[in-house]
Amino acid sequence: xxxxxxxxxxxxxxxxxxxxxxxxxxxxxxxxxxxxxxxxxxxxxxxxxxxxxxxxxxxxxxxxxxxxxxxxxxxxxxxxxxxxxxxxxxxxxxxxxxxxxxxxxxxxxxxxxxxxxxxxxxxxxxxxxxxxxxxxxxxxxxxxxxxxxxxxxxxxxxxxxxxxxxxxxxxxxxxxxxxxxxxxxxxxxxxxxxxxxxxxxxxxxxxxxxxxxxxxxxxxxxxxxxxxxxxxxxxxxxxxxxxxxxxxxxxxxxxxxxxxxxxxxxxxxxxxxxxxxxxxxxxxxxxxxxxxxxxxxxxxxxxxxxxxxxxxxxxxxxxx
Numbered sequence: 001x002x003x004x005x006x007x008x009x010x011x012x013x014x015x016x017x018x019x020x021x022x023x024x025x026x027x028x029x030x031x032x033x034x035x036x037x038x039x040x041x042x043x044x045x046x047x048x049x050x051x052x053x054x055x056x057x058x059x060x061x062x063x064x065x066x067x068x069x070x071x072x073x074x075x076x077x078x079x080x081x082x083x084x085x086x087x088x089x090x091x092x093x094x095x096x097x098x099x100x101x102x103x104x105x106x107x108x109x110x111x112x113x114x115x116x117x118x119x120x121x122x123x124x125x126x127x128x129x130x131x132x133x134x135x136x137x138x139x140x141x142x143x144x145x146x147x148x149x150x151x152x153x154x155x156x157x158x159x160x161x162x163x164x165x166x167x168x169x170x171x172x173x174x175x176x177x178x179x180x181x182x183x184x185x186x187x188x189x190x191x192x193x194x195x196x197x198x199x200x201x202x203x204x205x206x207x208x209x210x211x212x213x214x215x216x217x218x219x220x221x222x223x224x225x226x227x228x229x230x231x232x233x234x235x236x237x238x239x240x241x242x243x244x245x246x247x248x249x250x251x252x253x254x255x256x257x258x259x260x261x262x263x264x265x266x267x268x269x270x271x272x273x274x275x276x277x278x279x280x281x282x283x284x285x286x287x288x289x290x291x292x293x294x295x296x297x298x299x300x301x302x303x304x305x306x307x308x309x310x311x312x313x314x315x316x317x318x319x320x
Contacts, residue, residue, distance in 0.1 A: 001048065001068050005030040005056070005100070006076030010174040011114065011166075011219055013041035014320050015073060018223045020046050030056045031076060037176040041319060057096070060103050071110035071230060074100050080180060081118065081139045093144035094151075101157060111161040112229050115149050115237060117215075117282060118142030119165060127285050129165060129239040138277045149237055158237050162229045164222075167241030167284050171219030171304070172312040172320040183248065184216075184305055187255040188313050196264040197252045203275040209267040210249035212280045215241030218304035219320075224296045234292050241284030242298040254302045258309035 002019065006012040007029035019027060025046040032053045033039050042050075051059055053076060060069075077093045097113065104111035120127050121136040132153050137143040149165075152158050170182030187197045199210045217240065225240060249265065256263040270278065299307070312318045 001026045001028055002070055003028045003030060003072045005053065005072065005074045006114075007031050007047070007073075008033060008038040008041050008050070009075065010041075010171075010177060011169065011222055012073070012075040013038075013045070013173045014171065014219050015075070015223050015226060016042070016045050016047065017320050018227060022227075041173045041176070043319065053096070057099055060100075067107065069107070069109050071112065072100055072104055073226065073230075074111065074113035077114065077141075077145070079116075079141060079177075081141050082179075083140055086140045086143075089140045089144040090147075093141070094147045097148045098151060101152065101155075101161065105157060105160065110230065110233070111157075112226055113148075113161065113163050115163045115165045116142060116145045117165050117167045117239070117241065117284065119146040119149060120282070122277070122279055123282055127239060127283060129237060129285060129288050132237075138279075152237070158235065160235050162233075162235055163237040164225070164229075164240040165238065165284075166222065167215040167217055167239070167282060169217055169219055169222055171308050172318060173219070175318070183251060184255055184308060185313070187252050188259065188309060191256065191259055191261060195261070196266050197255070198266045198268050199248050199252065200270040200274075200278075201267045202280075203270050203278055204280055207280055210252070210265060211247045212278075213245035213247050213282070214251075214279075215243070215245050215283045216251060216301055216304075217242050218299050218308070220304075220307075221296065221298050225294060228294055228296050232293065234294060236288070236292055238289040238292065238294075239284035239286060240289070241282070241286070242301075243284050243286035244301075245281060245283035246301050251301065251305070254305040255309060257302070258306040259314075 004012045008031040027047040029047050029050045121138045137146050170184045190197045201209045253263050
């Protein structure tokens with residue numbers, strides 16, 4: 001049996017589809033559905049059962065045959081960068097992750113988990129996935145992920161488990177994330193309603209408006225990489241971006257092109273509070289990833305956006 005925490009969420013539900021396509025249906029979904037629309041991500045997919053996150057620790061502590069669990073894909077977390085309740089983030093993102101990792105090591109269970117590029121903060125010290133101490137996360141979410149990475153390394157579990165520092169992921173099944181959806185999805189919605197996209201002006205005189213850059217990666221590539229780690233047991237904590245930074249202008253232009261519309265971008269003033277902690281550049285250093293033996297190729301930004309827009313967002317059923 002395979003466990004996916006966050007299995008009804010954005011990346012987790014896409015991974016579920018990929019596992020189903022491999023013929024795997026012995027999958028246990030762990031999540032917190034609450035009143036969100038996450039449940040829609042599970043429609044049409046096959047799995048054994050769903051267990052609320054708050055009941056799962058009791059489940060694994062009481063399970064009589066722990067060898068029934070082959071692997072845990074731990075993708076569940078509060079991913080809101082604006083969440084202010086640090087006690088909640090500490091318990092939900094850090095303590096829960098430690099409990100799962102401890103179960104996995106005690107019971108010889110594969111453990112593949114999601115970290116985040118948010119651990120790097122502004123990136124003033126680069127984006128080196130060999131560095132776990134000299135980092136300054138900008139928000140509670142990034143700090144909670146940073147704490148777990150450090151704990152895993154301190155315990156020596158990075159030599160057994162696999163973690164990925166996700167950069168800017170976009171793609172189908174992200175729709176329930178509301179304000180935290182990708183700029184690809186937001187652009188598609190803005191173009192549909194107004195024919196234009198609004199981007200923040202630059203807060204740096206050396207960077208043109210809309211030329212702030214991010215490392216954007218398609219969720220399908222994320223799933224392929226996680227399955228490669230599952231198949232080949234490639235332990236370590238790795239960056240997971242494409243290794244290429246693209247500007248917001250390029251990203252948005254790709255959306256207009258995929259929608260077969262002329263590009264119309266309007267630049268608006270960046271809020272002062274956001275400007276103080278705004279990342280003008282992120283780019284994953286993928287050297288360690290490739291040297292470890294990962295071979296998954298990454299889809300180009302233009303092709304990824306085209307696939308997302310034309311094969312999902314434009315369709316009546318927009319889910320993967």
